[in-house]
Structure formats: C-alpha cells, structure tokens
Amino acid sequence: MVGADQLTTRPEDLHCYSYDGTAAPHLPAAVVFPENVEQVGKIMQLASRYGFPVVPRGAGSGMTGGAVALRGGLIMAMARMSKIIEVDEANQIAIVEPGVVTGDLQRTVRRHGLFYPPDPASLNYCTIGGNAAECAGGPSAVKYGVTKDYIIGLEVVLASGDIITTGARTEKSVTGYDLTRLFVGSEGTLGIITKLVLRLLPLPPYKETFLLTSTSLKRTTELVSEILNAHIKPCTLEYLDRSTINVVADFLSSPPPAGTEALLIVEIDGEQPVVAEQTRRLRELLAGQSEFTLRQAGNDKEIEEIWQARRAISPSVLKLRPNKISEDVAVPRSRIPELVAFIEQLSRDLDLIMLTFGHAGDGNIHVNIMLDRSDPDQAERGKQAKAALFRQAIALGGTLSGEHGIGFSKAPYLPYEFNDATIALMQRIKGLFDPKNILNPGKIFPPPEI
Amino acid sequence: MVGADQLTTRPEDLHCYSYDGTAAPHLPAAVVFPENVEQVGKIMQLASRYGFPVVPRGAGSGMTGGAVALRGGLIMAMARMSKIIEVDEANQIAIVEPGVVTGDLQRTVRRHGLFYPPDPASLNYCTIGGNAAECAGGPSAVKYGVTKDYIIGLEVVLASGDIITTGARTEKSVTGYDLTRLFVGSEGTLGIITKLVLRLLPLPPYKETFLLTSTSLKRTTELVSEILNAHIKPCTLEYLDRSTINVVADFLSSPPPAGTEALLIVEIDGEQPVVAEQTRRLRELLAGQSEFTLRQAGNDKEIEEIWQARRAISPSVLKLRPNKISEDVAVPRSRIPELVAFIEQLSRDLDLIMLTFGHAGDGNIHVNIMLDRSDPDQAERGKQAKAALFRQAIALGGTLSGEHGIGFSKAPYLPYEFNDATIALMQRIKGLFDPKNILNPGKIFPPPEI
CATH class of the missing domain: 3.30.43.10 (Uridine Diphospho-n-acetylenolpyruvylglucosamine Reductase, domain 2)
Structure with a gap:
C-alpha cells in the first residue's frame, strides 16, 4: 500500500x-x-x-x-504531501497540499504580489493542513480574520476512504451544504484534508510597526477598544502584561522603561496614504495621555526584535515554572478589562503566576498558568484556575477557545459553552462521518466519565 | 399553541x-x-x-x-419575529430576529456609525433570516463578502423542536464544529433560524460612484480582472450587457451614448485619501483606452438613478418575453470573458434572448434566459440553454450558484458540480438533522427520478 x-x-x-x-x-x-x-x-x-x-x-x-x-x-x-500545486495570480487563489509550511506559503505567494494573512506564532514550522484542522489564528486576525476565512475549497478523505471535494474555486458559491467549514476546525475528527483551495489578498504595499508602552494595565486593555472604535484598523494589536514582558525583555535591544505595566504591539498596513492617516489618528488618540508612550520601529531590525520577543513568549515562559497550562479564551473585546482584572485576582487567590498576552484586538487573550506539576497541590490549583477562567470567559459572553481548538485538554469543558442539544448534535455529526470512531478519537467531546 | x-x-x-x-x-x-x-x-x-x-x-x-x-x-x-434585539457598538455586533428586513437593519446600524454590507437587490423587502438561509450576496460582495461572512452565531430550532445555539459573540471561536456555517445556506432544510448574531463593520466614511460605458463587451469583461489586479478594490463592480442596458435605460436621465455595448457600475468606498488614490489608479488604468468612457456620478440623484436601474433589471426584463430562467452561475473572474462569449454563442445557436449582468468582480454572472413558456419548443430550448450554461460554468472551474442557492430549480444539476460521494454525504447530513424529511422537503438534492 x-x-x-x-x-x-x-x-x-x-x-x-x-x-x-x-x-x-x-x-x-x-x-x-x-x-x-x-x-x-x-x-x-x-x-x-x-x-x-x-x-x-x-x-x-x-x-x-x-x-x-x-x-x-x-x-x-502529512509532511510529504507538501506541494504548492498552483498560485493563480489572476484569481488570487492558491492550491496546496496539507504539508506545506505556512511561512513557506506566505513567502511563495508574496513573490506573486499576493498575501496569505493567517500568521500563528508557529508559522515557520506549522503546516497549512494543521492550521485548517485547528482553524489557527494569529496576530493579523484582528484585521484579516483566521484560517477559515481563507479556505474556499477542500479535498478530503473520509473515514470510509471515500474522496470528496467541497467548496469551489470561486469567491462565491452556495451549492449545497458548506462542508468546507465543517471540516475546518474539526481537528481531524471528520476526515483527512488532502488538498486546500486558498483565497489570497493583494499584498499590502506598506506597513508601520509601533511599540506602545504603558504604566497602566487597565488603561492598556481599555485602549484596545478605543483604538478600534476610533476607526483605526491595525493588522496587529498584540498585548503583553508585565510578567510576559519580563520573560521576553532580553529579546529587545532597548528594554521597556521602568514602570512599564503593559505593552501593545501595533501595526498598520495598507496603501501608504491610509497608513499615514491611521497613524495620525493613533497619535491624536494618545495625545495628552501620559500613561502611554508610543515608539515607532525605525528599521527592519527593530521590527524583527519585536516579533522575536512576541513569538518567543510561549517557549520562554517555562523559565518561570517547569509547567504551564496554556489557554486562549476569547471574549467580546470590550470585556477584556474585566477578564484581565479577574485573572489578576485569580492569580492572587490561588497563589499561581498567571501571564496574559495575545490578540487583544479580537478579544482572544492567551493565559499561561505557570506551575510545577510535580507538586500535587499546585497541580490541583492549576486545574481550579483553568475551570474558573473558562467559567468567567463564558460569563462575559466569550468562548473556550479563540484559535487553539478543543483537542483533549479542553474537552471536559465543552458543556460550559454549549447546551446538551447542541453537543448531542455535534456528536451525532461525528457519528455520521465516522461511525467506528477511528478518526482522532477522544478529541473535542467530553470524556464519557464526566 | x-x-x-x-x-x-x-x-x-x-x-x-x-x-x-x-x-x-x-x-x-x-x-x-x-x-x-x-x-x-x-x-x-x-x-x-x-x-x-x-x-x-x-x-x-x-x-x-x-x-x-x-x-x-x-x-x-417569520415576519413577526422582526426585532433588532441589540446593537453593540463597542463590539460591532448586532443581535436580530430573522424577520428583520435587510435594508432596515442597514439603516439602523448606520445610525450607530456601523455597516452591515450584504446588499441583495431585494434589500428593501427581503429579510435577514431568508438571506441567511440562502446565503444571499449582492454587489458589495466583491469587497465585503456575502451573508455568511457576517453571521457569527445562531439560535436554531431543529426538526425535533430542540433549540440549539451555535457560534459565539466573539470574532474568533473554534469551540466544536462550525454549525453556524452549516445552517447558513442550508435553505431551511436543516433547521429554523430564530436568532442571528451579526458582525458589523465601521461605516466607510466616503464613497464615489462611477458609470463606465464601453463599446466592447469583451474588453469590459476583461477589464474586471485588470481593475482588481491593479490593486483597486471597488465595493461595487457591476456589469450590464447591451440587452440589459436597453431594458433599464429609462431609469437613467442621461442614457448611455450610442454604440454602448456594456456598462460597469464602479463604486469605491473607504477613507477619503484611499478613495482618492484608488480613483487615480482607475483613471490611470483607463487612460488611452478609447473604448471606455468613465463618468463620475455628480450627486445623490444620479447615484440613486444608477441603482434604481440596476435593481430594476430583474422585474424589467419581463418586458422582453413573458417568462425567464434566471441563473447566477459563478466562475473564477478571469474566466468571465470566456463564459460571456459562450453565452452569446449559445443565444444565437438556440435562438433565445439571453441577458448577462451582475457581480463581475467576484465572477458571479446573472444570466436571464428569456422565453415564452406557452411555446413548448421555446420551453425545451430554455431547458437546453440552462443545462449548457451549467456545464460550461463547471468546465470553467465555476459553480452552479453564487448566491441564489439551489432550491428546487437547480436541484437536478447538483451532480454536475459534486461527485456521488459528496452528494451522498450531504444527503446523510440532511437525514441526520431531519430524519422524517419534514424541513423544506424537495430542495437542494436531485429528485430521485433523475
């Protein structure tokens, strides 16, 4: 075979x-x-x-x-199915195999003047197929959306071995049920993706990168909504709290000033006049607010440093404690200040280091609960913290996962978000696609014992 | 009850x-x-x-x-479930019942400085629930996408009477299967939508409207891709062929010049400097091409006339023949010239009037095959024309429907687009959601006798 x-x-x-x-x-x-x-x-x-x-x-x-x-x-x-089969410039489409590395795809289409926006922190090694299965996001989602917004068609092998195609090569298609979206984010539980039709955008010709430091965490989380409601549409609006900054400060040649409580990475892309106008608005919004300091990255090296720092968060936090619980809840962005305040209190109550950072612009906050799992008491408190975080995110109108998926680590918490009828329907879909439960069993749905 | x-x-x-x-x-x-x-x-x-x-x-x-x-x-x-329950300015979300008229929603959110883009020609009477069930499009889709791109959550009553919720109030969510998208475009065959969570955009502050007349149909259809590949991103790129222009010319106070073979309605919206820059590029692209004449709409009355003419196409064509077959195939936009040339030839071969118009920017061409159904011979040729059109659209990498859905009128042709395994899977989903086949039976799937 x-x-x-x-x-x-x-x-x-x-x-x-x-x-x-x-x-x-x-x-x-x-x-x-x-x-x-x-x-x-x-x-x-x-x-x-x-x-x-x-x-x-x-x-x-x-x-x-x-x-x-x-x-x-x-x-x-899927690593050996890694061909970029076609880049169709006229229709701004790419057809690729699942094993293509996301960063490689971005660089390839860029040579055609095109742009594939989704940019998970792992983009230099993660693959398009994995991105599709999990519906990966990334910083650019605040302006450009996530993986699902760029997949218009699929070839999928079902549990039976049957090969189907979904979607179309056209921007618009409403022929039959939207199977494409059902497979995207289904975490390999409904079928194996073997080919993807991706929509691309024209490459934005211009981008400015800013580092905004702040002496107030609360004001920084509030500022996120203020920026977006001022008709400024950044392509990056990433937030780091003080603990996170400390962990990655070594990556920056000029570390943030003393008293920094939070940091925002802001990028604005597009046509040059748009970027200029949006930058002007950003400066106008910040004028007279002494708790903020805006610094524009002067050259590619500085930009690279900022991104190295941002992408190094996930591996670097293990300096603090040997283990972490890494969550990515999302809330409507106006509720971020409440969520972050809750996490600060929770961290004190449970005596655990908790870092928050991530995609503030779309309300998708990464929370790292740091602990030493070899200490049963810490492990237990970590579990409590996780459950409390999920409960609060849902109470604020949010969701268990903005971009990481459910897998097995969040599966027990699915009933926090959906009622029994909804979960039962999802499980019946799983049963229909995979009656013998051979495709990635044990993922998404709560284990029977819970 | x-x-x-x-x-x-x-x-x-x-x-x-x-x-x-x-x-x-x-x-x-x-x-x-x-x-x-x-x-x-x-x-x-x-x-x-x-x-x-x-x-x-x-x-x-x-x-x-x-x-x-x-x-x-x-x-x-669903007409009595027509409340706009909430407009959440901070998070740019609206929560509505299905009976809300699309145009009413647009006007309401506009008062909050927000924008709901989908704009089917029927927007002054069609409803959001119907738009969601069919996944309606409209002229703005070329820049802003279609109904499905603005629905992030639903409340749905299943065939059993069970009430479920799907999606979230957050921009990003990957919790469980994407049931939202499965219901959108499912044409009432999987459940009854009773509430919708819609994402909104900031209202673009500025818009310019242009009428571009051309002495060449071929050059006009080619121009569509040229505009988009020149990094001009209009929010309207609507095309009308000569027969269509004749039908609606009365709506325009200054009719197109003699020799006009095609017309493009072009609108550019956004921040003022962007619109200015994009307009400059459009003029640059057209400079020296004598087959095109670009006229900028000078005032609201002229803009209103242009749109009245565009929206009057569907009812007005019946002046030509008592019946019509109204199709909305989509092809990758670079293939539009081939599709339109094919339709011209088909029209001559079958001796039927065929009009083409519509959303050229996303390759979604409306084709009206005009006929008198009381003449059995014309009715038969109409049927032949429809089948030939679908075959050609698929051959060009296209789809049966860009935005009208399949309903019963296109159901027999579903096998043109999808293989047996794909259609069987969709039918099994239908069977799972609606085992007694009580929800809108007879839609989407080919009748058994075919």
Missing part, C-alpha cells in the same frame, strides 16, 4: 510523533507518511476495516492535543 | 404564500406566524409527531424556490 520508507514502528520514531504543544505524550503504534490522496484513501479503508485509530498530524505544534494519538493507533504524518 | 391571528388556512392567504421569485407556485395547507422561539419549537414538535412538511419563509424573494411549499404542508412565515 505504501513504500517501505513510508512507515515506521521504531520506538525512537514513535516517541518523536507522540507529543505536541500540550507536552502530554501518547505513543502511537506506527507512523505513516502518505504521498498522495490515493494512499490516504487506501489507509483509511484499511483503518475502517480493522477499526484502528488514525490521527492526522501536521507539525505537532498544536496547543490542545489535536495531533496526539490519545488511544494509540496510526499517526498519519 | 399559537393565537387565532397567527394561523391562516384561507385560500386567498394561501395563494399569497404559494410563490417566490421562481414564479412556480405551490399551495401550502396553512400558514403560521410564530412570535417567539418557544412557538417555533412547539410547532416543530407537532410537525415531527405528525410528519407534515414545514417551509420557513422570509419575504419570498428567493430565486430558486427555497420558500415554496413544494409538497404542501405548513409555511412558517
């Missing part, structure tokens, strides 16, 4: 494919590297006949366990 | 609710006007128990028969 070099069961290989960003490894029985859709189809036929789990995997950079073989079985690593 | 004034079985009422834009009436047995979600739930429980069809209906302005009671039963008219 596949070549000898396409399958491995060697323990050292299996260990490499046992983990993702959740740091909760589960060993698969084997790893297969399909090279085309026909092979994927045949493997699924086999899995369907013998009933073994199949877990599709991109780069394993997910944060909720989507690519982890929770119940063993076969990891289907 | 409902008040006496909420149900009618009087023949004169039933006739009023028997038709939509397809002009192929089917009498329902009764019409009910629910006033809240609980009533919708109870009615669906009843329908589920006794197995009668329920057809949800907005304003009946659909073009593919979505609101027609093909197999009798109950029309559920």
Whole structure:
C-alpha cells in the first residue's frame, strides 16, 4: 500500500510523533507518511476495516492535543504531501497540499504580489493542513480574520476512504451544504484534508510597526477598544502584561522603561496614504495621555526584535515554572478589562503566576498558568484556575477557545459553552462521518466519565 | 399553541404564500406566524409527531424556490419575529430576529456609525433570516463578502423542536464544529433560524460612484480582472450587457451614448485619501483606452438613478418575453470573458434572448434566459440553454450558484458540480438533522427520478 520508507514502528520514531504543544505524550503504534490522496484513501479503508485509530498530524505544534494519538493507533504524518500545486495570480487563489509550511506559503505567494494573512506564532514550522484542522489564528486576525476565512475549497478523505471535494474555486458559491467549514476546525475528527483551495489578498504595499508602552494595565486593555472604535484598523494589536514582558525583555535591544505595566504591539498596513492617516489618528488618540508612550520601529531590525520577543513568549515562559497550562479564551473585546482584572485576582487567590498576552484586538487573550506539576497541590490549583477562567470567559459572553481548538485538554469543558442539544448534535455529526470512531478519537467531546 | 391571528388556512392567504421569485407556485395547507422561539419549537414538535412538511419563509424573494411549499404542508412565515434585539457598538455586533428586513437593519446600524454590507437587490423587502438561509450576496460582495461572512452565531430550532445555539459573540471561536456555517445556506432544510448574531463593520466614511460605458463587451469583461489586479478594490463592480442596458435605460436621465455595448457600475468606498488614490489608479488604468468612457456620478440623484436601474433589471426584463430562467452561475473572474462569449454563442445557436449582468468582480454572472413558456419548443430550448450554461460554468472551474442557492430549480444539476460521494454525504447530513424529511422537503438534492 505504501513504500517501505513510508512507515515506521521504531520506538525512537514513535516517541518523536507522540507529543505536541500540550507536552502530554501518547505513543502511537506506527507512523505513516502518505504521498498522495490515493494512499490516504487506501489507509483509511484499511483503518475502517480493522477499526484502528488514525490521527492526522501536521507539525505537532498544536496547543490542545489535536495531533496526539490519545488511544494509540496510526499517526498519519502529512509532511510529504507538501506541494504548492498552483498560485493563480489572476484569481488570487492558491492550491496546496496539507504539508506545506505556512511561512513557506506566505513567502511563495508574496513573490506573486499576493498575501496569505493567517500568521500563528508557529508559522515557520506549522503546516497549512494543521492550521485548517485547528482553524489557527494569529496576530493579523484582528484585521484579516483566521484560517477559515481563507479556505474556499477542500479535498478530503473520509473515514470510509471515500474522496470528496467541497467548496469551489470561486469567491462565491452556495451549492449545497458548506462542508468546507465543517471540516475546518474539526481537528481531524471528520476526515483527512488532502488538498486546500486558498483565497489570497493583494499584498499590502506598506506597513508601520509601533511599540506602545504603558504604566497602566487597565488603561492598556481599555485602549484596545478605543483604538478600534476610533476607526483605526491595525493588522496587529498584540498585548503583553508585565510578567510576559519580563520573560521576553532580553529579546529587545532597548528594554521597556521602568514602570512599564503593559505593552501593545501595533501595526498598520495598507496603501501608504491610509497608513499615514491611521497613524495620525493613533497619535491624536494618545495625545495628552501620559500613561502611554508610543515608539515607532525605525528599521527592519527593530521590527524583527519585536516579533522575536512576541513569538518567543510561549517557549520562554517555562523559565518561570517547569509547567504551564496554556489557554486562549476569547471574549467580546470590550470585556477584556474585566477578564484581565479577574485573572489578576485569580492569580492572587490561588497563589499561581498567571501571564496574559495575545490578540487583544479580537478579544482572544492567551493565559499561561505557570506551575510545577510535580507538586500535587499546585497541580490541583492549576486545574481550579483553568475551570474558573473558562467559567468567567463564558460569563462575559466569550468562548473556550479563540484559535487553539478543543483537542483533549479542553474537552471536559465543552458543556460550559454549549447546551446538551447542541453537543448531542455535534456528536451525532461525528457519528455520521465516522461511525467506528477511528478518526482522532477522544478529541473535542467530553470524556464519557464526566 | 399559537393565537387565532397567527394561523391562516384561507385560500386567498394561501395563494399569497404559494410563490417566490421562481414564479412556480405551490399551495401550502396553512400558514403560521410564530412570535417567539418557544412557538417555533412547539410547532416543530407537532410537525415531527405528525410528519407534515414545514417551509420557513422570509419575504419570498428567493430565486430558486427555497420558500415554496413544494409538497404542501405548513409555511412558517417569520415576519413577526422582526426585532433588532441589540446593537453593540463597542463590539460591532448586532443581535436580530430573522424577520428583520435587510435594508432596515442597514439603516439602523448606520445610525450607530456601523455597516452591515450584504446588499441583495431585494434589500428593501427581503429579510435577514431568508438571506441567511440562502446565503444571499449582492454587489458589495466583491469587497465585503456575502451573508455568511457576517453571521457569527445562531439560535436554531431543529426538526425535533430542540433549540440549539451555535457560534459565539466573539470574532474568533473554534469551540466544536462550525454549525453556524452549516445552517447558513442550508435553505431551511436543516433547521429554523430564530436568532442571528451579526458582525458589523465601521461605516466607510466616503464613497464615489462611477458609470463606465464601453463599446466592447469583451474588453469590459476583461477589464474586471485588470481593475482588481491593479490593486483597486471597488465595493461595487457591476456589469450590464447591451440587452440589459436597453431594458433599464429609462431609469437613467442621461442614457448611455450610442454604440454602448456594456456598462460597469464602479463604486469605491473607504477613507477619503484611499478613495482618492484608488480613483487615480482607475483613471490611470483607463487612460488611452478609447473604448471606455468613465463618468463620475455628480450627486445623490444620479447615484440613486444608477441603482434604481440596476435593481430594476430583474422585474424589467419581463418586458422582453413573458417568462425567464434566471441563473447566477459563478466562475473564477478571469474566466468571465470566456463564459460571456459562450453565452452569446449559445443565444444565437438556440435562438433565445439571453441577458448577462451582475457581480463581475467576484465572477458571479446573472444570466436571464428569456422565453415564452406557452411555446413548448421555446420551453425545451430554455431547458437546453440552462443545462449548457451549467456545464460550461463547471468546465470553467465555476459553480452552479453564487448566491441564489439551489432550491428546487437547480436541484437536478447538483451532480454536475459534486461527485456521488459528496452528494451522498450531504444527503446523510440532511437525514441526520431531519430524519422524517419534514424541513423544506424537495430542495437542494436531485429528485430521485433523475
């Protein structure tokens, strides 16, 4: 069915494919590297006949366990299906295989004057297929939306091995049910994505990057809505609290001034006159507010430093404590100040370091609860903090996950957000697509014991 | 279950609710006007128990028969659930009931400095619920997308009467499967939408309207891609061929010059400096191309005339022949010239008047095949023309419908676009949501006899 070099069961290989960003490894029985859709189809036929789990995997950079073989079985690593099949400049479309690295796609289409906006922090190693399965976001979402907004068609292999296509190559299509969106964000539980039709945008010709430091966390979280309601539409509006700044300050050649309580990375892109006008408005909004200091990045090196610092947060926080619980709740952006104040209080009440940072512009706040899991008491308090955070996010009109997905790490909390009828309907959809429960079992839905 | 004034079985009422834009009436047995979600739930429980069809209906302005009671039963008219429940300025969200008229919503949010872009030609009478069920588009889609791009959450009553919620109030959410998008565009076959959470945009402060006349149809259809690839992003890029212009010329106080073969309505909106820059580029692109004449609308009256003419196309074409077949195929926009040339040839071959007009910017071309159905030979040629049009649209990488949906009028052609496995999967989803086939039966899927 596949070549000898396409399958491995060697323990050292299996260990490499046992983990993702959740740091909760589960060993698969084997790893297969399909090279085309026909092979994927045949493997699924086999899995369907013998009933073994199949877990599709991109780069394993997910944060909720989507690519982890929770119940063993076969990891289907999509790395060898990594062709950019077509870049159609006239229609601003790309057709790609799932194993293409997101950053590589961005660089390729840029040479055609085009732009693929989604930019997860892992963009230099994560893949489009994984991005689609999890519906990855990124800083640019505040202006440009997330992965689902750029996928207009798919080729998918179902649990049965049947190959289907969804969507179209046109911007508009309303033929039948929107299966494309059902697969995007379904975390490999409904089918294996083997080809994607992506919409692209014209490359914005101009961009300015600003670093805004503030002596007030509260005012910074309030400022986010004020910026957007002042008709300024940044393509980046990333926020870091003081603890987060401390962790990554080494990346910056000129560290933030003493007394800095929060930091905003603001970028504005587009036509030059638009950027100039929006910059003018931003300066106008900040005029006379002494708690803010705006500094414009003067050159590419400074911009690179800022982004290195931002992208280094996730790995760097482990300096503080050996383990972390990494969450990405989202709330309507006007509620961010309440959420952040709640987290500050929670951190004090439970005596745990909690960092907040992330995509303030769309209300998607990353919360890192730092702890040492070898201390049972800390582990227990971490669990309490996580549940309290989810409850509060929902109470504020928010959601469990803005961009990381549910995987297994948030699965027990799904009933916080949806009523029984909604979850039952989702489970029936899962049962319809995958009656033997072989596609990434154990993900999204609460384990039966809860 | 409902008040006496909420149900009618009087023949004169039933006739009023028997038709939509397809002009192929089917009498329902009764019409009910629910006033809240609980009533919708109870009615669906009843329908589920006794197995009668329920057809949800907005304003009946659909073009593919979505609101027609093909197999009798109950029309559920959503007109009395027409509250704008909330406009949340800070988070740029509106929460509405399905019976709200699209144009009323636009005017309401405009008073808050906000913008709901989807603008079907019927916007002054069609409803948000109907727009969501069919995934309506409109001229602004070229820049702003269609209805589905503005719906982030729903409340839906299932066939069983169960009430579920989907999506979130946040811009980003990846919790569970994307049920929102599954319901949007499902034409009332999966559930009854009883509440919608809509995302809004800041109102663009400035807009310019242009009328571009051309002596060459071919050059006009080619120009569409040239405009978009020159980094000009109009919010309207509507095209009319010569036959269409003739039909609506009376609406314009200064008719297009003699020799006009095609017309483009071009609008550019946004911040004033952007509009100025984009206008400059448009003029630069057209400089020295003598086949084009660009005229800027000087005042609101001229703009209103242009739009009256555009929106009058659909009713006015019946001046030419008593009946029409109204289609809305979409192709990748670089293929529009080929599609339009094909239609011209088809029109000659089959000796039928065919008009083309519509949303050139996103490749969504409206084709009106004019005929007299009382002449069996013309009716037969009309059918041939429709099938040939669909085949060609698919061959060019396109889709059966850009924004009208499938309803019953395009249902037989679904296999042109999707393979058996894809259609079977969609039908199994339908069966899962609606096991007794009571929700808008006979829509989307090919009738069994074909």
